[in-house]
Amino acid sequence: MADLSANSARPEIGASAPGFWSRLQQIPRYYIYLLLAMVVIWQILFPIFLPITPSATTRGLEEAIRTVPEGKLVLISADWDSSTQAETGPQTAAVIEACLRHHKPFVLMTLAPPMGAKLAHNIASEIAKRYHARYGVDWANWGYKYGTSNVLMAMVKDVPKMVGSDFYGQPVKSLPIMKGVRTVKDIGLVVEVTGLAGMTEMWIGLIQGPQGVPFSAAYTAVMAPGYYPYLDSGQIEGMLVGAKGAAEMEVLIARPGRGMAIMSAQSWAHVLIMLFIIVGNLGYLLARGRERRG
Amino acid sequence: MTGTEIAILWAAAIATLGVYSILYRENPVSRLLEHIFVGLAAGYLLVTTWTQNLQAKWWAPMVDSGRWYWVFAPVIGLLFYFIYSRRLAWLARLAMGIYFGQAAGVYFREFFPLYSPQIWASFKPLRPIFDAAAPPVSVSLAWWSVVIQNWLFVAVLLTVMSYFIFSVPHEGKAGRALGKSALMGRWFLMIAFGAMFGNTVMARISLFIGRVQFLLQDWLGHYVHWLAQRGM
């Protein structure tokens, strides 16, 4: 059985005679780094939007938001921080936009990294301004709530009591948006935005399953594949996968924004990496061909 | 923006660019930043060990609630420091023994929650099942393709597992069959590794996009109106 020695590190075929083809196999890594940086910066500044077809999972989330019954809240659980911001930030923004576009009142909450409350708050205030949505009436931020699963259990019976005060430290009972919100059943949809494993299991185990509150999620691209089984079983109604999901949501609600720009940078970076792989293989094949002949 | 915010902005930008200099090679700037980073992390570790762990879990119960027996915790913890004495090192080993035991015990606890769902999720029926209540995939597919997928799933799982059998020589009739299965398993492993690699690229590029957005919009954009306008 062949070694698992990386097909990589040691001498390349044809390396002894540094012809053009063999040089294609050994592009110095600095060039790769430089080109990648240039492509990303270029696309962030001058994005070339590519046609995006929304996937079934994103359509599921859009529909879930659109069909939230009158008088019920959308709860966006923003459980992320700067480490996954490039994906979860646009996702949060896209979900907020979808709520505002469909005139659904929403609240933000953060269970895991405390920093998430502030980051999501900044995004929400910025978007709300564009829609002339008022804090406390059309949306609110419950802030960071310590205690993860204990928070969820406390929420079942009495939401205002669990929340206590909002992001600004004022009692939530005083907010017009909270009028009529008593138990967890007054929440029409939970959208979990996160890069953390375990949050979904908690929501499904404690709220979606036992209380029947619809649940959707937005995940980083790395962790999303693990959650398809929940999607198949209907426990997750819809899901955004990475920045791609955010871009698809923006297409669905016809609001190209940060997700689209990030996706164009992503696309061209992927194309660049694939080109490098192809060039490397071409170099390898041609150098090998020349070596056999000569 | 306040003076502090400006200082934070510039420090963050310089730190970011400084770290990127390591892409060329390990250099004096990256070395300096490395030491600053390690220093900050060590300081932060001490602070959080007190504020998030010891203060709440140890000091408060002991001093505020009068549970004096918590004083035994540092006694055991300090046993670890005896590794620096050859004569007393065995006491450190005693403390380590606690953690060895815990490591094993915790694994015994994790075994089923971690792996039993994986075991019964592998019980895939190998014949068509017409059950509208439980569609097996989100893409609507013909029944026969679902059956093929299940066969494939089982084949991949079992051949991969056979790759990790170490104590049977790949000789003789049965051994050669095992060898073939292991080779198949190895190929499936390579496909899986390639897929994982490809699936990670996007997340990693995202990280850099996040930094570029910071540099262009938050930092430069603060000074260059043109960039700020392009900011999203």
Next chain:
Amino acid sequence: MRWLGPQQATTPLVQHILLALLASGALLYLLHRFLGPRGRRALIVVVTFLFGLFFGLEYFLPVRTKTLWPTGLPNTGGSAGNLLTPGIEPMSNILAVIGAFTVGLGVYSLVQVHGRNVLRRRPGWHNSLAFFISFLAMFGFGLWQYSLHLPEPLPPTLTPLQAFANNGYEFLFRGLYAPLQAATFSLLAFYIASAAYRAFRIRTTDAGLMMAAAFVVMLGQVPIGAWLTRGLPNEGVIALLRLENLGDWVMRWLNSPAQRGIALGVAIGALAMSLRVWLSLERGTFFAEQK
């Protein structure tokens, strides 16, 4: 010193603590004085075994309503447990606290390495000096800022001293620590690109298979993939060949069973290692026979 918590240390508490310290000191001395090499080894083996047993047994004992300790604690997550269940969370806490005291060892190791560099003026000693400055700065400002217990978002009026503490901490954390973290993490974007370029050569079957799978999944992630196969139908089996579906299909039907095969092998391997550690069969590896 509010961060130390309200000082209610009454005399009996101090007495108890001193007594406990004396008692444990005496116990350790006696153990050290009177246990021979074999006794010491046996003691370590027994301690390892008992702690492993405690954590393991709780999972496997039948669930009963009766417990060994009176349980007014909400630590069973609301579900039933057995007689060991109420002990799991306190014991985990205790071990976390004990473990926290080893932080000093880590810091000592750092101070030792860098202190030597500075004292002996070794090449690059100024870096070690930078280590000490940033270490002490973060430690000082971190504790100071914590001791202020400032609410979030910040109140509009801070005393100059409060503002100094807060700004200092914010500068260290948001100006240096977090950006260094994020920038280092983001290096991976470059490394993954050059690693892909080098590793995916069709030189061997292995590398070829890896490359093919990576290509399909990467194309499926970005709109270009969808654009390449836009001509294929959206429904039915052929829809699987659309790159965005194909990548997904590879992840779920080839990647997950392979990962599961690995995981189940590891499950048994780690079980064997756990048993060896628990029963001290691996002892010769870590600590040879007692001298």
Next chain:
Amino acid sequence: MAGGELLPNEGGGVNSLEHANWFMRALFFTLSAVIVASVLSAQRGRAMFIRRIPGLSAIEEAVGRATEMGKPIFFSPGIDGIGITTLQALAILSYIVRLAAARVTRVLVALRDSTVLPIAEETVREAYDAAGRPEDYRPEDVRFVSDEQFAYALGSVGMMAREQTATHFLFGGFYAEALILTENGRALGALQVAGCPDPVQIPFFIATCDYVVIGDEYYAASAYLTREPTLTGSLVGQDLGKAVLVALIVTGIVMATVLGGATPIVAALLGKGG
């Protein structure tokens, strides 16, 4: 666990795995008994075969390379805290230090967890003793780098560059920092051998290292390297344990095929214990 699949039982959710039931007790006891029995049988001298595992065979060669070049070895036991993964990493470290000590080659150990530090120090010192060179042991070679994941990565890369290490071993629990370590290590021209029980970082190890130890090969390491009867016995026991799991899965598949789905089987297996 992100990859965890949904349990096809109703209502029970995660809680149904909070304690073992009859089935889990039986399975756990069987698996443990098989492993222990195999250890005992090996201790009585039964000869046992282990197939070649290239990544592990490479360890000796890799140590030799550092000796030839007169440069130190770098070892990282991953960034997990104390747990089974890390203890196995330290067992491999012990073997490597013994090899290196006999050839008067330094081994630098970079740690992320302060509780692992004393254990690693003891392990290394013991290994020097076992190699008959206690005087060569230098406590400062076992270093705590940082508990912060990426500070650890940068610090370790700095250590490789400054100490000019010729061979890098990475065994243990690795996450995103893995590629930072190995890509830089490769650029520095070191020979690298890496292993991790979790598959997620393996693709990146394959892309950047010379030899890679995958999945359960990692837990086979002690036995493979030392050939001690206790450990080889345990390895054979591991194989038997895997055979038990395969048998269980095959039975489940057959039953699911006959019954038309896995739900009734799982319901029976998850039934109330007590």
